[in-house]
Amino acid sequence: MFARTACAAKYSRWPLRGAPSLGLLSLIALLGIVAGCTTNVASISPTSVSSAGPAFKMTVLGSGFSSSSAVQWNGSNRSTTYVSATELLAQINAADIATSGSASITVTNPNGSSGTSGGTSNAKTVSIVTPPVDATTYRIDPAHDGAVTFTSSVRFPSAPAWQVNLGAGAPSNIVIAHSRVFVTTATSTGSQLVALDLATGATAWGPSAIAGAAGAAAGVAYDNGQIFVAQANFNGSTLYAYDADTGALNWSTPLGAAAPGAPTAADGMVFVITAGNATLDAVDEATGALAWQRSLSASGGTPAVTADGVYVAATSSGCSAIDLRPATGEIIWNSSAGTGSCPQADAATPAAANQLVYLPTSSGTAIFSAEAGSGSGALADSLPAAFTSSSAYFGGSSNLDAVSLSNDGVQWTFNGDNQLDTSPILVSDQAHDRYVLTGSSLGHVYAVDATSGSQVWMQALSGKVEQLAAGDGWLLVVVETGNDSAGTLTAYTIAANQ
Numbered sequence: 001m002f003a004r005t006a007c008a009a010k011y012s013r014w015p016l017r018g019a020p021s022l023g024l025l026s027l028i029a030l031l032g033i034v035a036g037c038t039t040n041v042a043s044i045s046p047t048s049v050s051s052a053g054p055a056f057k058m059t060v061l062g063s064g065f066s067s068s069s070a071v072q073w074n075g076s077n078r079s080t081t082y083v084s085a086t087e088l089l090a091q092i093n094a095a096d097i098a099t100s101g102s103a104s105i106t107v108t109n110p111n112g113s114s115g116t117s118g119g120t121s122n123a124k125t126v127s128i129v130t131p132p133v134d135a136t137t138y139r140i141d142p143a144h145d146g147a148v149t150f151t152s153s154v155r156f157p158s159a160p161a162w163q164v165n166l167g168a169g170a171p172s173n174i175v176i177a178h179s180r181v182f183v184t185t186a187t188s189t190g191s192q193l194v195a196l197d198l199a200t201g202a203t204a205w206g207p208s209a210i211a212g213a214a215g216a217a218a219g220v221a222y223d224n225g226q227i228f229v230a231q232a233n234f235n236g237s238t239l240y241a242y243d244a245d246t247g248a249l250n251w252s253t254p255l256g257a258a259a260p261g262a263p264t265a266a267d268g269m270v271f272v273i274t275a276g277n278a279t280l281d282a283v284d285e286a287t288g289a290l291a292w293q294r295s296l297s298a299s300g301g302t303p304a305v306t307a308d309g310v311y312v313a314a315t316s317s318g319c320s321a322i323d324l325r326p327a328t329g330e331i332i333w334n335s336s337a338g339t340g341s342c343p344q345a346d347a348a349t350p351a352a353a354n355q356l357v358y359l360p361t362s363s364g365t366a367i368f369s370a371e372a373g374s375g376s377g378a379l380a381d382s383l384p385a386a387f388t389s390s391s392a393y394f395g396g397s398s399n400l401d402a403v404s405l406s407n408d409g410v411q412w413t414f415n416g417d418n419q420l421d422t423s424p425i426l427v428s429d430q431a432h433d434r435y436v437l438t439g440s441s442l443g444h445v446y447a448v449d450a451t452s453g454s455q456v457w458m459q460a461l462s463g464k465v466e467q468l469a470a471g472d473g474w475l476l477v478v479v480e481t482g483n484d485s486a487g488t489l490t491a492y493t494i495a496a497n498q
Contacts, residue, residue, distance in 0.1 A: 038064055038119070038121075039062070039063070039064040039065065039069065039107050039108075039109050039119070039120070039121040040062045040063045040064055040121055040122060041060055041061075041062040041105065041106065041107055041121045041122055041123070041124050042061050042062040042063070043060075043061045043062070043124070043327070044058060044059065044060050044061070044105050044124045044126060045058065045059040045061075045267065045325075045326055045327035046058070046126065046266075046267040046307045046308070046326070047124075047125075047126055047127065047267055047268065048126065048127040048128075048129055048267055049097050049126065049127075049128055049129070049307050050097075050128075050129060050130070050131040050132070051097055051098065051099055051100045051101075051128050051129065051130060051131065052097070052098060052099075052131070053094070053097055053131075053307065054094055054355050055091065055092060055093050055094045056092055056306070056307040056308040057081075057089050057090065057091055057092070057308040057371075058071065058078075058089070058090045058092050058105070058126070058308070059087065059088075059089060059308075059325055059326070059327040059328065060087070060088040060089070060090060060105065060107060061086060061087055061327060061328075062086060062107065062121065063085065063086055064085065064109070064121075065082065065084070065085050065086065065087070065088050065107065065109075066082070066085070066109055067082045068109060068110060069082060069088055069107050069108065069109050070107070070108050070110070071088055071090035071105065071106075071107055072104075072105070072106045072107065072108055072120070073090075073092060073096055073103050073104075073105065074103050074104050075104070075106070077108070078090045078091055078092060078093075079091040087328070088107065090105075097128045099128070100128050100129060100130055101128050102125050102126065102127050102128060103125070103126050103128065104123045104124075104125060105123060105124045105125070105126055106120050106121050106122070106123045106124075107120070107121040108120045108121070131149065133148060133149070133150055133151060133471060133472050133473070133498045134148075134175075134176055134177040134178075134222070134471040134472050135148065135174065135175060135176040135177070135469045135470060135471030135472075135476075136175060136176075136177050136221060136222045136223060136265065136471075137173070137175070137220075137221040137222070137262065137263070137264050137265065137302070138173045138219060138221070138261075138262040138264070138302045138346075138349065139173075139302075139349065139351065139384055139423065140425065140469070140470065140471070142264050142265070142266040142304065142305040142306070143304050143305065143306055143351065143352040143353060144264075144302065144304045144349055144350070144351045144352070144384070145351050145352065145353040145386065145387045146351070146384060146385060146386030146387065146393075146423065146424060146425055146426060147353075147386050147387055147388070147425070147426040147427075147428070148425070148426070148427055148428070148470055148471060149427075149428040149429065149430070150427065150428070150429050150430075150473055150494075150495035150498060151429075151430055151495075151497065151498055152429060152430070152473070152495050152496050152497045152498065153429050153430075153431060153433070153495065154427055154428070154429045154433055154435060154494050154495050155494065155495070156435075156447050156456065156457035156492070156494055157492055157493060157494070160459075160490045160491055160492050161199075161201075161474075161491050161492060161493050162200060162201035162490075162491050163201070163488055163489065163490045163491070164196060164201045164488065164489045164491075165486075165488050166183070166185055166478070166486070166487045166488060166489055167185060167486060168185075168482070168486045169185035169186040169187055169191075169192075169217065169486070170185065170186045170216060170217050170487075171183050171184065171185050171186075171217055171466070171467075171478050171487060171489075172184040172185070172191070172217035172218060172219055172220050172262070173219060173220055173262055173467070173469070174220075174467065174469035174476050174478065174489075175220045175221065175222045175227070175469075176198065176469055176470075176471030176472050176474060176476060177222040177244070177471065177472070178222065178225065178244045178245075179197070179198050179199070179472070180195045180196060180197060180198050180204055180244065181195070181196040181197075181198055181201075181476060181489070181491075182194070182195050182196075182220055182222065182227050182244075183196075183217075183220065183489070184210070184217040184218045184219075184220055184229060185207075185217050186214065186215060186216055186217040187209070187214065188214045189209070189211060189212075189214060190209065190210045190211045190212030190213065190214065190218075190231060190233070191209075191210045191212060191217050191218040191229070191231055192206065192207035192208060192209050192210065193206055193207060193208045193210060193218075193220070193227070193229055193242065193247075194206035194207040194208070195227075195244070195247060196489075198472060198474060198491075201489070201491060204247075205246060205247035206247055208242070208247055208249075210229060210231045210240060211231075211233065212231040212232050212233035212234075212237075212238070213232045213233055213234060213258075216232070218230055218231040218232070218260075219260065219261060219262025219263055219302070220262065220263075221262065221263040221264055221265040221270065222244065222265060223265035223266060223267075223268075223270075223285060224265075224268070224285060225243070225244050225245070226241050226242065226243065226244060226250060226265075226285060227241070227242045227243075227244050228240065228241055228242075228263045228265050228270050228285075229242070229263075230255070230260035230261070230262065230263045230272050231260070232258050232259060232260060233258075235254075236254060236255060236256050236257050236258055236274070236276065237254075237255045237256075237257060237258055237259070237260040237272075237274055237276070238252050238253065238254050238255060239252065239253045239255055239260075239263065239270060239272055239281075239283055239288070240252045241270075241285065241288060250288070251287065251288030252288065253283055253288040253289075253290065255272060255274050255279075255281055256274070256277065256279075257274035257275075257276035257277035257279060258274065258275075258276035259274060259275040259276045259300065259345075260272050260273065260274045260275075261273045261274075261275070261300055261301050261302045261303075261345070261346065261348075261349070262302045262346070263302070264302055264303050264304070264305050265285065266305045266326075267307075267326065268284065268285050268286065269282050269283065269284065269285060269291060269326060270282070270283045270285055271283075271303045271305060271310055271326075272303075273298045273300060273301060273302065273303060273312060275298065275299065275300035275344075275345070277295070278295060278296060278297045278298045278299070278314075278315075279293060279294065279295050279296070279298065280293070280294045280296055280298060280303060280310070280312055280324070280329075281293050282310075282326070282329060291329075292328060292329035293329070294324060294329050294331070296312060296314045296316070296322055297314045297315045297316040298312050298313065298314050298315075298348075299313055299314065299315045299319075299342040299343070299344055299348045300344050300345045300346070300348045301313055301343075301345065301346055301347065301348030301349035301350070301360075302346070302349045303349075303350075304349070304350045304351055304352045304357070305326065305352075306352050306370065308325070308326070309323045309324070309325070309326070309332065309352070309357075309370060310323070310324040310325075310326050311323055311324075311350050311352055311357050311370075312324075312350065313342045313343075313348040313349070313350055313359055313360060314334075314342070315341065315342050316334075318336050318337060318338065318339065318340065318341060318342075319336070319337045319340055319341050319342035319359065319360075319361045319362070319366070320334055320335060320336045320337065320342075320359075321334075321335050321337070321350060321357050321359040321366070321368050321373070322334045322335075323357070323370070323373060332373070333372065333373030334373070335368050335373040335374070335375065337359055337361050337366035337378075338366075338375075339361075339363060340361035340362040340363035340364075340366075341361065341362045342360065342361060342362070343360050343361075343362065343382075347360060347382075347383070348360060349383065349384065350383070351383060351384070351385065351387065352370060353387035354387065354389055354405070355369070355370045355371065356368065356369060356370055356376055357369075357370050358379075358383060358385070358387075358392075360382060360383040363378075364378055364379055364380045364381060364382055365378060365379040365380075365381060365382060365383055365385075366378050367379065377408075378408070379392065379403060379405075379408050380408055381394040381397075381401060381403055382394070384423040384424075385403075385424065386423075386424045386425055386426035386436060387405075387426070388426065388434065388450070389405075390404065390405055390406065391403060391404060391405060391411060391450070392405055393424045393426060393436045393450070394424070395420055395421065395422060395423060395424040395438050397420075398415075398418050398419060398420055398421070399413050399414060399415045399416070399418065399420055400413065400414040400415075400416070400420055400424060400436060400438050400446075400448060400453075401413050402436075402450070402453060411453070412452065412453030413453065414436075414438075414446070414448045414453050414455065416438070416440055416444060416446050416455070417440050417442050417444050419440040419441045419442045420438050420439070420440045420446075421439075421440065421441050421465075422438055422439040422440075422465055422466070422467055422468055423467070423468070424436050424437065424438045425437040425438075425468050425469070425470050426450060427470050427475075427494065427495075428450075429495060434449075434450035434451065435447045435448065435449060435450055435456065435457075436448045436449075436450050437468055437470060437475060438468070439465030439466075439467075439468055439477060440464075440465055441464045441465065442464075443460055443461045443462055443463050443464065443465060443479060444458055444459070444460055444461070444465070445458065445459045445461065445465060445468070445475075445477055446458050459492070461477065461479045461488075461490060462479065462481060463479040463480050463481040463487070463488070464479065464480045465477060465478070465479055466478045466479065466480050466487060470494070472498045473493060473494060473495035473496060473497075473498040474491055474492065474493060474494065475491070475492040475494050476489060476490070476491055476492075477489070477490045477491075477492070
C-alpha cells in the first residue's frame with residue numbers, strides 16, 4: 001500500500017462523535033498522516049557480521065520509507081536503494097566493519113516526501129564480531145569455503161587426544177561449536193543426534209532419536225546456541241531445533257517435501273533445500289516459523305550463505321546459480337553457467353569466497369560475481385574445495401591439487417598414498433601459516449603446506465577416512481571401520497587457546 005494511503009486508512013478508522021468543524025477535521029487528518037507515516041525500522045539483515053569482511057548490502061525492513069530515504073550507519077548516510085515503502089537496501093563498506101564493535105542503523109527522510117514525515121527513525125544495532133573459529137555447518141562455515149583461521153599457532157600432535165566409537169550407521173557432517181561436537185548417525189528408524197564434550201569426547205547429552213526414513217544421517221548445523229537437524233521422513237521432511245546445552249527440543253517444523261540437504265544456519269535463519277519439490281525454505285531460528293519459501297528447480301545440496309546472499313545451484317536453464325536476499329527471499333540474480341548440468345544431492349552445494357560464487361557443474365566449476373551475478377570464468381576441477389584469496393584446493397580424485405584462481409593453473413599436486421578422497425580443509429593461524437588437511441581410503445590423514453605442497457604431518461588410522469572437520473583448534477576425523485558404515489571419531493588438538 002502507498003504510504004499516504006496507509007496513513008489515510010489509519011485515520012479513517014478513528015471514531016467521529018458529532019460533526020467536528022472543517023478546521024478540526026483538517027487538523028485531525030494532518031496529525032493522523034504524520035503519526036501514521038513516521039519512519040520506522042522493524043528489522044535489519046544481517047544483524048551480525050564478521051570484522052574485516054567484505055562490503056555487503058544491508059536489508060532494512062520497516063515502514064514510511066520513500067525514494068528520498070537514506071540508511072545511516074552511525075549517523076552517516078550510506079548509498080541507499082529504494083525498493084518499496086517497507087524495504088530499503090544500503091551499501092555497507094568494508095571500512096565500516098574493519099574492526100569489532102557495533103553500529104547503529106537508522107533511516108532518515110530529509111524531505112518528508114511521498115507522504116512520509118521527515119526526521120530520523122528508531123535505531124537498530126548490527127554487531128561486528130571476531131570471525132568464528134568453529135565448524136558450524138557442512139564445509140565448515142555458511143559460505144562453504146572449507147577454510148578456518150585459528151587465533152593461535154597451528155601445531156600437529158603425535159597422537160590423538162581422544163577417540164569415540166560412533167557405532168553402526170553412516171554419520172552426518174560434523175559440527176564443532178559451543179565447546180562440543182555434534183553429529184548424527186543413521187539408524188533403521190531415522191537418525192540419532194549426540195553431543196560430545198570437545199575436550200574429552202565424553203557424551204554431553206543424547207543420543208536423541210529422530211524418527212524418519214532409514215539409510216542416511218540427517219544434516220546438522222549450529223547457530224546462536226541451537227543445533228538444527230534436517231531429517232527425511234516418509235511424508236516429507238522435518239527441521240528440528242535442539243538446545244545445544246541440554247539437548248531439549250525447542251521446536252520442529254515440517255518442510256513438506258523429502259530429501260532435505262544439510263541445513264545452513266546464519267544470522268537468525270535456517271536455510272534448507274528439499275530436493276523432493278526443488279524448494280528452498282527459510283525458517284526463523286527463534287520460533288521455527290517459515291519466514292519464506294522459494295521454488296527454484298534446485299537440484300539439492302546445501303545453500304551457501306553470506307551477509308547479503310543465499311546462493312543455490314538450480315537446473316532451470318542447464319546449471320544456474322541463483323542469489324536470494326536472506327531476509328525476504330527476493331531473487332537478486334539468476335545466472336546460467338551456459339554449459340553442463342548441475343550435480344545432484346550434496347555435490348550440488350556451491351561455495352562463496354573472495355566476493356565470488358563458485359558453482360558446481362558437470363564440467364567443473366563456474367564462477368560468478370557475488371554481487372552482480374556476472375560470469376567470472378571457470379575452473380576445470382570440481383567442488384568441493386577449500387579457498388584462499390588466490391588459490392583453491394581440490395581433492396577427491398586420488399590426489400590433492402592446488403589451483404591458481406587467476407589462471408586455473410595447477411600450482412602443485414600432492415599424491416600421498418594415491419587414494420585421497422575426502423573434501424580438503426584449509427586451516428590457518430594468525431602467523432599466516434596455512435595447511436591443507438586431507439584423508440584417504442587407506443586410513444591416512446595428512447597435513448600439507450598450502451604454499452609448497454610438501455607433507456608436514458601424517459597419521460595412520462584403521463579404516464577408510466570418510467570425512468574431516470576442523471574448528472575451535474581441533475581436527476575431527478571420521479573413519480569407517482565396518483561394512484555397516486560403523487565408524488570411529490578421532491580428535492586431534494591442533495591449536496590452543498581459541
